[in-house]
Amino acid sequence: MFVIRVLIVSFGGILFSSALYTSAGDQSNIDKAVEVINSLCLSGSEYKVDADVQGNITFKSLKPSGSGSVTLNVREANGATAFQEDLRLIADENIRECTQKHLGKIVDALLASPDVHNSYMNLSSLPAYNSFANAKYLGYLPQQVSVKSFVEGENKIYYRLSITKPSMLRFEFFKLSNMVDASFYSMKRTKIDSGFYGNGSRSKEHFVMPGDYYIEISARNKKATAFQLTVVANEDV
Known part of the structure; x- marks a missing residue:
């Protein structure tokens, strides 16, 4: 059918x-x-x-x-x-x-x-995901998801993800040439955590309930860098 x-x-x-x-x-x-x-x-x-x-x-x-x-x-x-x-x-x-x-x-x-x-899947172009409203959707978790992009100057990139079960969530950064600043937000855009990250560094683990969440990324000290963001959410049992 x-x-x-x-x-x-x-x-x-x-x-x-x-x-x-x-x-x-x-x-x-x-x-x-x-x-x-x-x-x-x-x-x-x-x-x-x-x-x-x-x-x-x-x-x-x-x-x-x-x-x-x-x-x-x-x-x-x-x-x-x-x-x-x-x-x-x-x-x-x-x-x-x-x-x-x-x-x-x-x-x-x-x-x-x-x-x-025209800039879709082109890391040399500045992404268009530059606000909460235009956040790039990463999918729903628990699972692990990775995305690659590029940030420079005062530009910011926003990602949105959906949590379907109570989970422990963290995010990690790889393939950086310079450090980035990153913040984690609730669906109501309330900041949950923020910090700066280098190659291979990870955030704290956060217990999250079902709902949508955001990650905001910017270039630390405005220094351009490519990056790979990996988000890991393990179902809390």
């Missing part, structure tokens, strides 16, 4: 229902994000993912019957947990977790505006 559902996606509490752009460049960025999941996560499995500029993300079953396929749409909104139930159709836990981790890249590409999408 082929199921069609509407995915509601919200960033920082702001509802996105704006029209999606339909240029060839947008579709190219979407295809790049799709290829990440198909090659890293779904290769050799019974599923493949596809997406289009109309906002549809389709998990296609490769079974002759097509049973288990599902389509989500990002035009209307409500958090990452909308993915969680639908992705249970992928029985293999490792494949499912890999897909969950990278799905935000497709959503980013679908919601990208013309002045943003």
Whole structure:
């Protein structure tokens, strides 16, 4: 049976229902994000993912019957947990977790505006995720997720993640050429912790309840650096 559902996606509490752009460049960025999941996560499995500029993300079953396929749409909104139930159709836990981790890249590409999408996945360009409202979505945890980017001068980068179970959370930095400042915020944008980080350094562990959280990153002393941010949330049992 082929199921069609509407995915509601919200960033920082702001509802996105704006029209999606339909240029060839947008579709190219979407295809790049799709290829990440198909090659890293779904290769050799019974599923493949596809997406289009109309906002549809389709998990296609490769079974002759097509049973288990599902389509989500990002035009209307409500958090990452909308993915969680639908992705249970992928029985293999490792494949499912890999897909969950990278799905935000497709959503980013679908919601990208013309002045943003040309810098998508390009670390030499300044990221557009420069406010709480525009925070890059990393997915939902417990799990481990990593992202690479670049920061310089007075620019700041914001990331948002969703916690689905009571967890112990920390974040770590790698591949730095200079130090960064980082702050951890609640959904209400209340600062929970802040500090400066070098290569291989990590934050304190924080007990977090289900909900959305933010990480803000800036260049310490305005010195440019690439970085890899890894967020680890282990379910508190």
